[in-house]
Amino acid sequence: MADSVSIEKLVKDLKLQVYSGEDHLKDRVVTLSDISRPGLELTGYFNYYPHERVQLFGRTEVSFTKNMTPEERLMIMRRMSVEDTPCFLISRGLEAPAEMLTAAAEVGIPVLGSSLPTTRLSSLITDYLDGQLAERRSMHGVLVDIYGLGVLITGDSGVGKSETALELVKRGHRLIADDRVDVYQQDEQTVVGEAPAILRHLLEIRGIGIIDVMNLFGAGAVRAETSISLIVNLQNWDQDKKYDRLGSDTEEQLIFDVPVPKITVPVKVGRNLAIIIEVAAMNFRARSMGYDATKTFEANLGKLIESNSDED
Structure with missing residues (x-):
């Protein structure tokens, strides 16, 4: 059983795009197969933030961030950018918010992308990590x-x-x-x-x-x-x-x-x-x-x- 999967391997095996943080792909690892879609966190609720999971942004999450001011986006993204956060992942080929790239770069978190729909991408990553991390x-x-x-x-x-x-x-x-x-x-x-x-x-x-x-x-x-x-x-x-x-x-x-x-x-x-x-x-x-x-x-x-x- 593998204890973790490197983000570099995740990117290579699932053919993901790298928006930023290419130098940190080897350093960052995933230890859980569960995926987090940070809806509540974008509203400022961080009591149960699963920071150790892959943070997946779909159309809903990206659209929500557009209604925030640049200062609010940067503050939320910095709170989400915890030391053991594996990566941010954006589906549907959507553009990553500039504040996400800034906050992620400060901690060395890769920001990744995929053209797949959010549900398909979530299922693909979960199945992949289940197989890699299974006993x-x-x-x-x-x-x-x-x-x-x-x-x-x-x-x-x-x-x-x-x-x-x-x-x-x-x-x-x-x-x-x-x-x-x-x-x-x-x-x-x-x-x-x-x-x-x-x-x-x-x-x-x-x-x-x-x-x-x-x-x-x-x-x-x-x-x-x-x-x-x-x-x-x-x-x-x-x-x-x-x-x-x-x-x-x-x-x-x-x-x-x-x-x-x-x-x-x-x-x-x-x-x-x-x-x-x-x-x-x-x-x-x-x-x-x-x-x-x-x-x-x-x-x-x-x-x-x-x-x-x-x-x-």
């Missing part, structure tokens, strides 16, 4: 994007996770992370997985070594991150163990506070794991859309039993 956890496994679904392949070392991922990439799917997956909770229902920087786009195949998937298969074969929709656990085949044959047993694994559906696939010579996992992803999506082959089979079985009973 992260490393999981052993391989994360692959299959038909738009994030499938986390887990299992003991040497069971064939990376080789299966390589076959999936050859079949047109996309690699996110091999061996170690960094996961974080985006919201109450979503966990996101990504590769550590040192392992990005790389895949380890025993006997060959490290391969660069992006270099060998192109940019379309990799993806930076994805939400984890399904966990496929590869397990060496145990003849004494009974495996689910109908798919009626539902299993879940908790990642942070989010339950993620999980299936176990037994591994033995002759099984094409890539195709099995590919079909598992397709079947999971079909179930999510209301098409459940297990229920269809059970309904057909019920009809057959009823038909045989009638004949008796």
Whole structure:
């Protein structure tokens, strides 16, 4: 988990404009994902001023400042320019008040801008900071994007996770992370997985070594991150163990506070794991859309039993 995000990184990743304070982009950091729209503060009410948040000015706030005298604007902007204020941000490509630039420069606060509407910009920054500041956890496994679904392949070392991922990439799917997956909770229902920087786009195949998937298969074969929709656990085949044959047993694994559906696939010579996992992803999506082959089979079985009973 990152404790903070520099304003320099915020500007670079979200392609924001810098109106002033470019020399202070590295020094200023954001520690909270919450955004402040300082409506009350512009009226002079500072009892609960959240000075440690990004201060977002939209059309309403900028219009309000135009009804103030230059002296009033400068006084309010100076009260808002606290030592730990990360930055001022103005939406819709609006012009920054001169008094804001003056007060911000006195304390070394960057003033930024964006052409996006205020609501969209607020949502974009909040989501970005939520992801950057979220607690992260490393999981052993391989994360692959299959038909738009994030499938986390887990299992003991040497069971064939990376080789299966390589076959999936050859079949047109996309690699996110091999061996170690960094996961974080985006919201109450979503966990996101990504590769550590040192392992990005790389895949380890025993006997060959490290391969660069992006270099060998192109940019379309990799993806930076994805939400984890399904966990496929590869397990060496145990003849004494009974495996689910109908798919009626539902299993879940908790990642942070989010339950993620999980299936176990037994591994033995002759099984094409890539195709099995590919079909598992397709079947999971079909179930999510209301098409459940297990229920269809059970309904057909019920009809057959009823038909045989009638004949008796």
